[in-house]
Amino acid sequence: MGAARSAAATAKPVGAARCAAATGQNEGVYVLVRRASDGEFLVDTLDEAGIPRAAVRRLTLSAFLSFVASVEPSTPAPRWVWDDTALIYPTLLAGGIRVRRCYDLRLCHVILKNSALTMTSELALAAPDRWDVASSPASDQAVPRATLFDFDATSVDDGTGESTAREFRRQLDAVASAGEPGRLRLLLAAESSGALVAAEMRYAGLPWRTDVHDLLLTRELGARVALGVRPERLETLAQCIRSELDDAALNPDSPQELIKALQRAGLAVTSTRGWELKKLQHPVIEPLLQYKKLSRLLSANGWTWMESWVVDGRFHADYVPGGVVTGRWATRGGGALQLPRQIRGAVVADDGWKFVVADAAQLEPRILAALAQDTGMARAGRGTDLYAGIVSSGVVETRDHAKVAMLGAMYGATTGESGRLMPRLARAYPQAIALTESAARAGERGEVVTTRLGRSSPIPGPGWHESQAQAYHQEATATDERRARSQARDWGRFTRNFIVQGSAAEWALCWIAEIRRELTALTIADAPPGLPGESGSRAERSASPGARAPFNSTPHLVFFLHDEVIVHTPAVHADAVVQIVTTAAETAGRLLFGDFPVDFMLTVATVDNYAQAK
Incomplete structure (x- = not known):
């Protein structure tokens, strides 16, 4: 009953390296940024191996803002490398500066430290250090552990930024040593882009009356x-x-x-x-x-x-990317992930603006179909509600039956209505059900399972292993055996869902990253030649006096909940934003699963307040 580190229940790769390359993750230059203990910024450019090209420069705040503003328009855009997006990026936003790409060392470290794809790397085998203390995600859906917020960006500062550069090189080496580095590169890029989105949404805020x-x-x-x-x-x-x-x-x-x-x-x-x-x-x-x-x-x-939470007509939610062990986000107070229907009418777009609200229909079952390469299940959801498609295929009688059976497959329900319907689902979609069962069995053995792009589940704690060992002891009682079986089944249910929920979180990260990228391109295209994207006569006509620059005249993400987004946009851009959000979902599917024919369908509404979308 050991805790073997394996990539159990991982789907076969489908063009992951090609997809990673398509995101431009290796193009351009790295710019390393670290805030020193005296408040100044340490800045240097790095080559593709993470080696500094010249001596580190020390810049005051104003000089740092000027430097970023001058370098960011380069083509291709630099990839800013810093300890923690949440600590550095708000300073840039307050100065009216957005960046296109970054690499968040804190978030990427926890992925690489625990991934089965990098288990033999120097980073994975190294003794715990400050990066490990700073990067502990919660193991459930609750608020993350306090240590996640205790990250000290100035600790172990040698005055040159070399400690950060050294960590970056360790991470690059860990990815390069992986059997399928393309998968991890895509995941790290998406995770880092998500950190930019989280910081921007907190800064811009969700319009609130x-x-x-x-x-x-x-x-x-x-x-x-x-x-x-x-x-x-x-x-x-x-x-x-x-x-x-x-x-x-x-x-x-x-x-x-x-x-x-x-x-x-x-x-x-x-x-x-x-x-x-x-x-x-x-x-x-x-x-x-x-x-x-x-x-x-x-x-x-x-x-x-x-x-407490609505300031100057905006709800500034404090999102925590990677705050849950599956890769889902958490929040630090404010409850942004649980806005009840009774108050959604208070989320009102500014005058002359609209909300584009989109959510992915049956995201996790569609992810399961793609992970398992189950063409039958994918076919059931092609161009239609997946649960309705399962009914049309003759697997079960009603949509409610289809939903209950599918939830049972992903969460391990074996009794009641779900248990009764599961055999039908297994006969109709053997590859999908086999994948979840394989993941469950791996968890019951204490093994690690891995998502589509490379995030691995944690191993059970010492108490779990002690209970399993006790059950095999010659003096074990029936109570010991029942306890061990119960704990093994519980962990199996966790790993069963981990691969699906974690892979769905990766799809969602790619989705919002693509939305953000295309919204930026739309803004630039709308501006007159020679002027920044947030300027220009058309943009100025739609400017919102209630919004902060640089988001006062441009479409931008203001809300994200696992499989749902809200974009706040000038009304003149609403149709273009709908197209961007829809196309981004298709792109996210291709990034993760290549040409596998699974549809990621969206429900999209253009509304004046959030309550109208549901």
Whole structure:
């Protein structure tokens, strides 16, 4: 039951090296940037091997901004190499400067340190250092560990920037030593581009109308009251809950009190989770579920949230690229990844502007079809809703059945309706189901699985291995064996989904990177000759007084949620942006899977506020 490092459950490469080359990852020059402890910037150019071409220059802030502004327009654009995009790029944005490409050493380090493709590299075998402390992603969907935010860009500074240059060379060597370096180059480029997008979205902000937000909250909750006092509708529901449970002193916000009250009413409950409450039959259930829903709205996105997070008409979400172990993003407060429907109407485009909202339909099942090279599953989703296509193929009777079965395949549900339908799915799409089963078995053995481009799952912790070893001990009890089997199955469910969710995250990164690149090209094309992309008469006519330069007159990404994006654009560019977003999805599919015939379909809407898109 050892923890062998392997690339188990990785799809066969489909033109990965060709796709990586197509992104221009090896073109142009590297420019190494590091902020010194005295606040100045250490800058040097590097060759393709990461070797400095000349002595490091020390630049003041103003000199650094002038340098970047003068070098960035070069063709091809330089690739800026720095410790952490989140620490360097906001300074450039505040100076009105955007860059086209970068290489984020912190994000790339964690990928290369843990990838099965680079397991024999010097970087992977080296003892932990400051880069490892700085690069620990969360192992679940929650907020990342605090260490992810403790990265000190000035630590171990020798005054020359050599420590950063040395790390960059280690990373270049690790990629070069990989069996399929093209896959990793594409992943590192996409991850770094995602860091640029995250910084730009935080700086530009998501347009937000606090007056509309207040109206929506009042409609849902009642008039605003003092902090700590329940709004009218919540208090009415609380009184109803107390009446139904015959407990005048009950605090419905206390899970312990609520569980005891429900049990006294004859209900067998062990938690107050919504899914468990929905199984029960009692007059208190409906008002209780409504109370929980509205209470969540008040605490997560109520008036206090609005005053804390919306500044000058913009919600400045603090995204954390790579914050989840699968490569998905997390956020550091603000809940940008969970904006409830009740308040989406407050997300309002500026006058003369529009939102282009796009989300990828059934992204993870389509990723699974492409990973497994399952032409039957890909065919079911060609030009149509994938679940409807599965029904049309005669595999199951209803769309709900298709969805339940597919979720079971990707998340390991073996009981209930999903377990009943899984054999049909396996017969219809044997390659896809075999891929997820193989990944699950690898996880149960404690092995590593790897995504399409090269991000590998972590190995289980020491406690997991101890439990597995104990189960084989001659003195093992039935309890030991059950515990070991349960833990093995749990880890297998994790690795089963890791390859799909992680590969979907890679597709999404390529998608937003391509959107960003094409939006920049659209801006430049719209400008008169000789002027920067954000200038020009047409751009000036559509300029937004509520937006920050350099985003006050150009289409730009303002929101990203796993498989969904929002672009804020002058109305005159809306049709062009729709085309860019749609074409970018097709390009992302080709980058990951070459010519394999799988459709990545989008639902796209051009709207004045976010609520209109759903």
